[in-house]
Structure formats: structure tokens, C-alpha cells
Amino acid sequence: MTQSVPDIVVRRLPVYLQALLHIAETGQSTISSRELGKRLGASPAQIRKDLSYFGEFGRPGLGYDVGYLIRTLERILQLDQDWQVIIVGAGALGHALANYPGFGANRFHIVAVFDNDPARIGTTIGDLVIRSVDQLAQVACESRIDIAILAVPARAAQAVTDQVIACNVRAILNYAPITLTTPPGVHVTYIDPIARLQTMTYYL
Amino acid sequence: MTQSVPDIVVRRLPVYLQALLHIAETGQSTISSRELGKRLGASPAQIRKDLSYFGEFGRPGLGYDVGYLIRTLERILQLDQDWQVIIVGAGALGHALANYPGFGANRFHIVAVFDNDPARIGTTIGDLVIRSVDQLAQVACESRIDIAILAVPARAAQAVTDQVIACNVRAILNYAPITLTTPPGVHVTYIDPIARLQTMTYYL
DNA sequence: GTGTGTGAAACTGTTCACAGCT
DNA sequence: AGCTGTGAACAGTTTCACACAC
Structure with a gap:
């Protein structure tokens, strides 16, 4: 079986x-x-x-x-329970993700959004206040976070990864176009539209 | 070889x-x-x-x-040439994609954006004017389009697919959470964050 | 009749291990 | 010495085909 x-x-x-x-x-x-x-x-x-x-x-x-x-x-798939998700990066992609109703409809709850741009920190997306990434460790370590979605530039992705792993996050959905280095037991999934287009052009 | x-x-x-x-x-x-x-x-x-x-x-x-x-x-990968790309759907995701500098940096040129919402048609994203999907056939069939990016709701995705295929588009990057039916020779790639999260929860 | 569940076969993809090159 | 390129061995995945259930 x-x-x-x-x-x-x-x-x-x-x-x-x-x-x-x-x-x-x-x-x-x-x-x-x-x-x-x-x-x-x-x-x-x-x-x-x-x-x-x-x-x-x-x-x-x-x-x-x-x-x-x-x-x-x-x-x-363990979808009969709720999952706590954070989004790191509140640019155009982070905003689109935070507004996407598909997460909530599938029991994935966006509980916090982080960014490092002072102009964005304190502004809101729906009910969510964008927090400083400096608070990531505190906020994320204190409540149980199941999944982190990375919508940051490639140059910031590894540092954010290290931080969320330190907070016991074991699943990462990475939109940055870079391969992350993680310890065993951490699940990383990549979403990179450029890489996908570059695969399709091979066949055209 | x-x-x-x-x-x-x-x-x-x-x-x-x-x-x-x-x-x-x-x-x-x-x-x-x-x-x-x-x-x-x-x-x-x-x-x-x-x-x-x-x-x-x-x-x-x-x-x-x-x-x-x-x-x-x-x-x-045939990345030493330019590729013409259209985006269908100008919601939050369509906007984020149209603003993403990664496409242009990799010789993927967004040449048109379409939507069916009258409130959005005529507004702009950067240099691009959002056009009606009714014009999709005219605009897309008249110029050579290599790739269509679908950022529409699942219920609209198949109809849009049929239209772009009729315009000789042979590569589709589909963000709608639905499996598309296409004739042989058309390449479809799926990007669905929910499906990715649902795979990771299995292992958590 | 239709359609599942599954061992076996066929196929695909990955790793090994080493000849040969720098 | 170090490293590539590659046939062979191995591992993983898909398809087949049929016993069995409705």
C-alpha cells in the first residue's frame, strides 16, 4: 500500500x-x-x-x-487543515500574491508581509500591514509559520531564506530566479517564468 | 551527438x-x-x-x-533572438507581469496586453495600452506572436487559449489553475502557486 | 459489458566509473 | 595531478495486460 x-x-x-x-x-x-x-x-x-x-x-x-x-x-495532501504563510517582498509580485484570493480559498492564510523599503513599510495590502524585514525573525519565530513565499530580488533571496529557516520554516516557495542553498529537510519549490519561457523557446 | x-x-x-x-x-x-x-x-x-x-x-x-x-x-535555447509576447488578463497578476523587467532583460518583448473589463481597457501599464480581448484576434494574428501569457481566471482560460492558437501562437505560459486542451505542436507550461503549495504540504 | 488494481514489461532518466585529454 | 565525455549499470517511471469486481 x-x-x-x-x-x-x-x-x-x-x-x-x-x-x-x-x-x-x-x-x-x-x-x-x-x-x-x-x-x-x-x-x-x-x-x-x-x-x-x-x-x-x-x-x-x-x-x-x-x-x-x-x-x-x-x-x-493534508489540505484538511489550515496553513500559515508569510510573504517576503511587497513589490508588484508581492502585492499580487497578497491580493490573490486563491490562497485563502484553499486554507493557506497569509499572516504577514515583509519588505525592506521604508516607503512601503507601514502601508497596507487589504488587512495586512507591511512590516520591516528586520521584524521577520521576531514575528515569524514567535508564531508557527508553515510556508514562506519569497518575492524578493535574487540578490536578497538567500539571506531571507537563511532567516526563515532559522525561524523553523521548512517550506519555501521561491519566485526569485536563483537556486537556494538549504539544509536537508527544507522543501524549496521554484517559480520562474523566465526559465519557463526559455525552455519553450528551445522547441519553437 | x-x-x-x-x-x-x-x-x-x-x-x-x-x-x-x-x-x-x-x-x-x-x-x-x-x-x-x-x-x-x-x-x-x-x-x-x-x-x-x-x-x-x-x-x-x-x-x-x-x-x-x-x-x-x-x-x-534560441535566446540569441527576440521573442514577441502578449499578456492576456490585466488584473493584479497581469500588471505585475507587465511591469516585470526580467522579460525585457531576456529579449522577451511584451507587445500587447488584453483584458475584457471595460474599466481597464484603455488604461496603460508603462508604455502599453490595455486593449479589449475582442481585438485579440486582429492584433495577435496580424503580427507574429511567439508566446502568450495567460493571467485570466480559470473559467476564461480555455477560450483565450483557443483564440491565441487560432492566431498561430504555439507557446502558452498559463497562470490559470486549469489544464488546457490544445492540439499537438502547441507547448503549454503551467505556473500555479496553489498546486505547488499543495505538493509541499504533503511533506510537512 | 465497464472499469479498477497491480505485477511485469518496457521505457526513461541518473549515476557510475574509467579512458583519454590537459 | 584534475576534469571531461560516455558507455554501461542502475534506478525510477510509465505503460501494458489481465485477474477480478460491479
């Missing part, structure tokens, strides 16, 4: 979940691996195999119950 | 390039696969193998010439 799930499988589960939520909105209550795969551009076998790492959730002859599979995926 | 390069190798090349540009700034003129790998958290063998798909660029006993490798990677 559950034994060393490949990371690539875990990365696909949120995509399955997203599609299932759309399907649930249409009122469809059951879906086969073939139908879900067609929608996602994946093979039916891959979907069945991926899910089989976690248990048996389907009904032969019928497929998967959409609602049950949604709840199951949410439980597997 | 060059024969069916794995996609995953192509995805790593921009990361190598990014690191090499930082290294070049420090004045270092030569780097070994071991040193580059350490910086990126990759094995030396992987870097040598990846590069070997495209030719022989290193000097045994010395390593790689930083400047030469930069120019080589830029040529491989």
Missing part, C-alpha cells in the same frame, strides 16, 4: 484535485480514470497507478466517486 | 544559464561540473551528461569556460 511514494506522483495529485473540483461543480458524481485522464492529458493507467500508492478508492465497473476522491486527496 | 534530447534536460538548461550568469558577474572565467553542481544541488555527472547532448564544450583538466558556455546555452 503506502510505501515511498514518488515525488512526481505527489506533484500530480493537486492537478487531479483541481480537475475533480471542477467536475464536482458540474454535478457529475462519478468519473473513470479514462475520462479524468482525457481531461488532463494523462493515461488512465497513470491515474490508477498514482492513486493506488495511497489505497483503493475506485469501484470496478463504475469508476471513482468524485466527492469521495476529493476528500481523500485533500486528506492525503 | 544531438538526438532526441529529453525534455527534462531542456528544462534544466535555463537553470544552468542563470547560475552561469551570476558566476560571470563575479569575474570567474572557468567552472567545473563539480562546482556548478554543488551550487545547483545537482550531481557533476548530470551536468556533464546534460551538456553532452548538445556537444563537447568543456576542457578536460580545466572545466568549462563560463562565457563560452553562456553563449552556447543561449544559442541552444
Whole structure:
């Protein structure tokens, strides 16, 4: 049953979940691996195999119950609990992220935003007051922060990383175009549109 | 030599390039696969193998010439030419993208921004006037557009995709949290921070 | 009939280890 | 000595194909 799930499988589960939520909105209550795969551009076998790492959730002859599979995926991914998130960097990207309703809709709560620009410190984004990065250690260490989102320039990213790790943050979503050095046990995910475009140009 | 390069190798090349540009700034003129790998958290063998798909660029006993490798990677990825990019969706994310200097710094030129909100149409972002999506077909089909960046809500993403594909756009960077259906030959890359966070929570 | 779950097979990607070059 | 380039070995991932369940 559950034994060393490949990371690539875990990365696909949120995509399955997203599609299932759309399907649930249409009122469809059951879906086969073939139908879900067609929608996602994946093979039916891959979907069945991926899910089989976690248990048996389907009904032969019928497929998967959409609602049950949604709840199951949410439980597997630990999305049935709240997560505390901070954003470091309140430029255009930091603002867009802080205003993005998708986080709150998925139980990711932005609890603080930091910047080092005196002109921005003290201003607000919605309910949030932008704080000085000098306060990062105090604020973040005192409350349990699960995830840090880095929306700072590349030159500042490693220093911020070291600070949030010192505050026991073990997951970082990094928008700065630089590879971070982190100790084992810290999960870093990179989002870099330039790198993505540079991959696509290879094929054009 | 060059024969069916794995996609995953192509995805790593921009990361190598990014690191090499930082290294070049420090004045270092030569780097070994071991040193580059350490910086990126990759094995030396992987870097040598990846590069070997495209030719022989290193000097045994010395390593790689930083400047030469930069120019080589830029040529491989076709980054030695300009690319025309449009942004569809001028909300907070669309604004942040349109203002991001990283595109222009890498020869990706934002040539038009579209939205369907009358309150936004006609307003400007820097030099760019936000146009109606109704004009997308005219504007985009008349000039050669290489890449479309989608910063629209999920419910609008497929319709926009169909439109830009009709205008011969063959590369799409999609920020909407939905899997797009596209004909063969169209390259779609997804950026979805929620999906990334949902993967990290699995491990926390 | 349809459709899941899964071992086996096929395929893809990574690491090893060493010949050969500087 | 140090380091690349690469076939071979190894590890990981996907697909196949079929027993079994509805």
C-alpha cells in the first residue's frame, strides 16, 4: 500500500484535485480514470497507478466517486487543515500574491508581509500591514509559520531564506530566479517564468 | 551527438544559464561540473551528461569556460533572438507581469496586453495600452506572436487559449489553475502557486 | 459489458566509473 | 595531478495486460 511514494506522483495529485473540483461543480458524481485522464492529458493507467500508492478508492465497473476522491486527496495532501504563510517582498509580485484570493480559498492564510523599503513599510495590502524585514525573525519565530513565499530580488533571496529557516520554516516557495542553498529537510519549490519561457523557446 | 534530447534536460538548461550568469558577474572565467553542481544541488555527472547532448564544450583538466558556455546555452535555447509576447488578463497578476523587467532583460518583448473589463481597457501599464480581448484576434494574428501569457481566471482560460492558437501562437505560459486542451505542436507550461503549495504540504 | 488494481514489461532518466585529454 | 565525455549499470517511471469486481 503506502510505501515511498514518488515525488512526481505527489506533484500530480493537486492537478487531479483541481480537475475533480471542477467536475464536482458540474454535478457529475462519478468519473473513470479514462475520462479524468482525457481531461488532463494523462493515461488512465497513470491515474490508477498514482492513486493506488495511497489505497483503493475506485469501484470496478463504475469508476471513482468524485466527492469521495476529493476528500481523500485533500486528506492525503493534508489540505484538511489550515496553513500559515508569510510573504517576503511587497513589490508588484508581492502585492499580487497578497491580493490573490486563491490562497485563502484553499486554507493557506497569509499572516504577514515583509519588505525592506521604508516607503512601503507601514502601508497596507487589504488587512495586512507591511512590516520591516528586520521584524521577520521576531514575528515569524514567535508564531508557527508553515510556508514562506519569497518575492524578493535574487540578490536578497538567500539571506531571507537563511532567516526563515532559522525561524523553523521548512517550506519555501521561491519566485526569485536563483537556486537556494538549504539544509536537508527544507522543501524549496521554484517559480520562474523566465526559465519557463526559455525552455519553450528551445522547441519553437 | 544531438538526438532526441529529453525534455527534462531542456528544462534544466535555463537553470544552468542563470547560475552561469551570476558566476560571470563575479569575474570567474572557468567552472567545473563539480562546482556548478554543488551550487545547483545537482550531481557533476548530470551536468556533464546534460551538456553532452548538445556537444563537447568543456576542457578536460580545466572545466568549462563560463562565457563560452553562456553563449552556447543561449544559442541552444534560441535566446540569441527576440521573442514577441502578449499578456492576456490585466488584473493584479497581469500588471505585475507587465511591469516585470526580467522579460525585457531576456529579449522577451511584451507587445500587447488584453483584458475584457471595460474599466481597464484603455488604461496603460508603462508604455502599453490595455486593449479589449475582442481585438485579440486582429492584433495577435496580424503580427507574429511567439508566446502568450495567460493571467485570466480559470473559467476564461480555455477560450483565450483557443483564440491565441487560432492566431498561430504555439507557446502558452498559463497562470490559470486549469489544464488546457490544445492540439499537438502547441507547448503549454503551467505556473500555479496553489498546486505547488499543495505538493509541499504533503511533506510537512 | 465497464472499469479498477497491480505485477511485469518496457521505457526513461541518473549515476557510475574509467579512458583519454590537459 | 584534475576534469571531461560516455558507455554501461542502475534506478525510477510509465505503460501494458489481465485477474477480478460491479
